[in-house]
Amino acid sequence: MADASDAAIFGPSQEALAFLAQAHGQLIGEAFVEGRGATLIEVEDPATEQVIAKVRASSAEDLDQAVAAARKAFKGWSRASGADRARIMLRFADLLERDADKLAEIETLENGMPIALSGATIKGFCADYVRYYAGLATKLEGSTIPARANGREALDLLVYTVREPVGVVGAIVPWNVPVSMIILKLAPALAAGCTLVLKSAELTPLTSILVARLWLEAGGPPGVFNLIHGLGHEIGAALVSHPGVDKITFTGSTAVGKEIVRAVSHDLKRVSLELGGKSPFVIFPDADLADAIPSAAMACFFLSGQNCMAGTRLFVHEKVLEPVLEGLAQTAAYLKVGPGLDPTTMIGPLVSARQKGRVLEHVEAAAAEGARLTYAGGVPGGPGHYVAPTIYADVTPGMRLAREEVFGPVLGVQAFGDDDEALLSAINATTYGLSGSVWTRDLSRAHRMARAIDSGQVGVNIHAALSPETPFGGNRQSGWGREFGREGVDAYLKTKAVSVNLGAG
């Protein structure tokens, strides 16, 4: 269990302290300059509740300049060869790897996540994600289409398509895995030939500055990646409405996703949305419980539950309900809760007091609605926004815990019997559709379930299997479009069809 002294023991390194003490600017073109907005953002360490740095928000004028820099850079970047773009992106990937430990420490300081996890995601995921898209930059091919039109036969026509970058992208990212979230937006957009203005999350602006520096060090041309800071409803909303921006890519809550869609209705900007989730994790009686039980716990408690693909609705066949509940409680008790900088921590604090308040409200609502508490990790005392893993059984589809995204380490368990149709209707009784997994040794049942679950991603004996190559995104109110994989770059391209009359003199 965490206490204040743990956070004091595992303090920041000298290098991190030196970085935190610096002035933290925005990146416009090639210059890191301090924002001119009215708001001074105080960045807090969620493990200690101490303010660790201050970042001045960007002003409307800063935003205009960032968009102008991106528009100017678009001319060159969009016309550069895929090989030239790839070369810079590959250098950028190497630099992410080189500085992974430094990035991970700052990520843990601003967001609270365990250092082992921040290091692993930057080294093991971010660099390879950039490399994957660097490879795709050289493969953005159109097609030739045998077609007849306007009285011309196919032999007299040459019809082909070209893939063109959509233009200047406004990217808005959340705080839950800040470095990965920035990289998720940057890599496919850069590969496509787009330029960006990215707004960091108000709670986690520091890592965005380090990533932007690495981009310039890699030789990224000025203006291709611009970084602004500030509040979502101020500078975020202004970015969404800016006439110089061609597309918005957003990861965050479904509520803000809907606001963005309303905001772009005046100019019909393109929009990609990666929103919330309430993903099912389904354990059949023939599942390998030794694997399924700890996996179910981590599917929900990973990142303290602050991730969109968390398996927060656990469906367990009634025949194995009691051993699963017992195993979950044992696993939850084993997970060490503490400050992220402690290398043995498995569950860090939540990102903010506000987030902790939201999560505890869900815990209270579950109890009030009659769910049965089977494991209460509790709320550790002392500073830090800690909430330990909490498990409720006897959850029914109508309860808030089964319907609303908690974004905290709170698992709701629902029992099911032998009626697969009833199970499927309970699984799909949600407005979300992001991820999910089924755990069974019966592969026919697994494939039937995978087809019938209405979500963008389903795992069989694995949950939230993320890889740069595999498309990821949501159905229904979990979002629009896909990130990762080839579809990830498609989101930043538009297709032009060219028809040539070969018979014309």
Ligand SMILES: NC(=O)C1=CN([C@@H]2O[C@H](COP(=O)(O)OP(=O)(O)OC[C@H]3O[C@@H](n4cnc5c(N)ncnc54)[C@H](OP(=O)(O)O)[C@@H]3O)[C@@H](O)[C@H]2O)C=CC1
């Ligand atoms: N799908 C996911 O991965 C995520 C889901 N969530 C869900 O959202 C809940 C609330 O978290 P929260 O941080 O408030 O998430 P938000 O959706 O509010 O924030 C995500 C990003 O959008 C920005 N933003 C907020 N309002 C606007 C707006 N009107 N126009 C443009 N940008 C805007 C935010 O800025 P600012 O930083 O200033 O708030 C932030 O950069 C969580 O409990 C969780 O359920 C949250 C984060 C990620």
Ligand SMILES: CCCCCC/C=C/C(=O)O
């Ligand atoms: C390796 C971490 C990358 C996470 C990407 C998936 C998005 C999750 C989220 O939005 O919470």
